[in-house]
Amino acid sequence: MAMTNNRTQCFKSKIEKIKHSCKRCSKGFCFADLTEHKQILNHELNHIINDYDGFKQTINEHKRNSQNHSLIKQINQWEKNSIEKIKQKARNWREIVLKYSSTVINNIEIKLNDLNEQIKQLHRENEFNESNLNRLRNQLIEIIEELNSPSNISIEQDSQSLINEISYILSKESNFNKWNQNAITVAGGNGKGKELDQLHWPVGIFIDKKKNIFIPDYYNHRIVEWKYNVKEAHIIAGGNRNGNRMDQLNYPTDMIVNQQKHSIIIADFGNNRVIQWVNQTQQILIDNIHCWGLAMDKRGFLYVSNYKKNEVRRWKMGKYNNEGIVVAGGNGKGNQLNQLAYPTLIFVDEDQSVYISDRDNHRVMKWRKGAKEGTLIAGGNGEGEDLNQLSSPQGIIANYLGEIYVADCENDRVMRWCEGKEEGEIIVGGNGKGNQTNQLNGPTGLSFDDGGNLYVADCENDRIQKFELVL
DSSP, rough: OOOOOOEOOTTTTTOOOEEEETTTTTTTEEEHHHHHHHHHHHHHHHHHHHHHHHHHHHHHHHHHHHGGGGHHHHHHHHHHHHOOOOOOOHHHHHHHHHHHHHHHHEEEEEEEEHHHHHHHHHOOOOOOOOHHEEEEEEEEHHHHHHHHSSOSSEEETTTTTSSSSSOOOOOOOOGGGOSSSSSEEEEOSSOOSSSSBBBSBBBOEOOOOOOOEEEEEEGGGGEEEEOOOOOSSSEEESSSOOOOOOOBBBEEEEEEETTTTTTEEEEEEEEEEGEEEEEEEEEEEEOOEEEEEEEOOOOOEEEEHHHTTTTTEEEEETOOSOOEEEEEEEESSSSSTBBBEEEEEEEEOOTOEEEEOOOGGEEEOOOOOSSSSEEEEEEEBBBSTTTTBSEEEEEEEEETSSEEEEEEEGGGGGEEETTTSOOEEEEEEEEEEESTTBSSSSEEEEEEEEEOOOEEEEEGGTEEEEEEEEE
């Protein structure tokens, strides 16, 4: 620091003294204040040195602990989540392939059993010729070739994404996805009426393992069970005229049957209640609800469609003294992806995704668990009879292969849609409104038995039709 001696005012004390200039800051001080000024500058420099040393230590710690960087933590969490998603997807696809393979084997066993019955019959009658033997031999060869032929399901990878996505592809249509176009009447079909061999507007349908048929008989205000291969039903709930007593029903639309507990949960449409019948003892589970469709998942949660509030709610089994949780819709009536318009029958898959027949929007929607809006699965192109359209859909069933079966009520047909496709295909009906064996009239409920046969509640023909699987 250089100084010049001249008398002038001190920068700090403002007194006329000999001035000593500080070239660091170009200010003039008296000698006493200059010393103090230098001490202040040195002190500030020491502060900067200390801050530098502290920051240098922080840098070194960051270098030593680079794995603790917040972004690295986010990347690590992303890696963990991605691996878990990949594992879950792999588990899901393994399950699909195993189920598919099991279905193929079951289908072959059905054909093999049928062949065995033919062989037994020839043995019993003891009258057969070369033609009979050739026919049996050809059937056996076809069954063997079906087992030995390459699987018609394969894996396709999506190489565009960072982690290759996989999906399954059916290389050809499987034989077990075809049904005889002429149905057999297995319940009703004797005109509208309240006799035990009659039905009046059957809406839903449930088939048990013994092929017994349970039916909500809408205008007869009852639930009936039609035993396998019998000519008339017996009443298991209602049937005491329409009314709101505990032993009465008022236009039932759907039901859930639990045979182990001898329980039936019923959507009692006209009484705005969901009621349970257990061995002729009744209990109202949910009251003051505009119910239409019912479903229950494998965890025991009960799902109810509310056609007036345009929503589907879920209740935990045994805990109905609350409003439930909205799992689909609930955003007013409309045609947006987060809305419904008169939801009717519903289906819940193993992942707790809810499939809804969105009647007045002429579409089927899928709401995944926890979703804020649905995904369009079928229809949604206005009301019509083209293959990309539906008209007032009712009963729906989805399977593990992404196939959705829809009772296309006003088009008098049952359609199959594959998830992600823009149009469906007619599997039965679609031959005009009528009561012939290849016709339907306002189909509503759908069900499959263990043999893959399709049952349709042919509502306005007051009958249940069985379309047999083509083997």
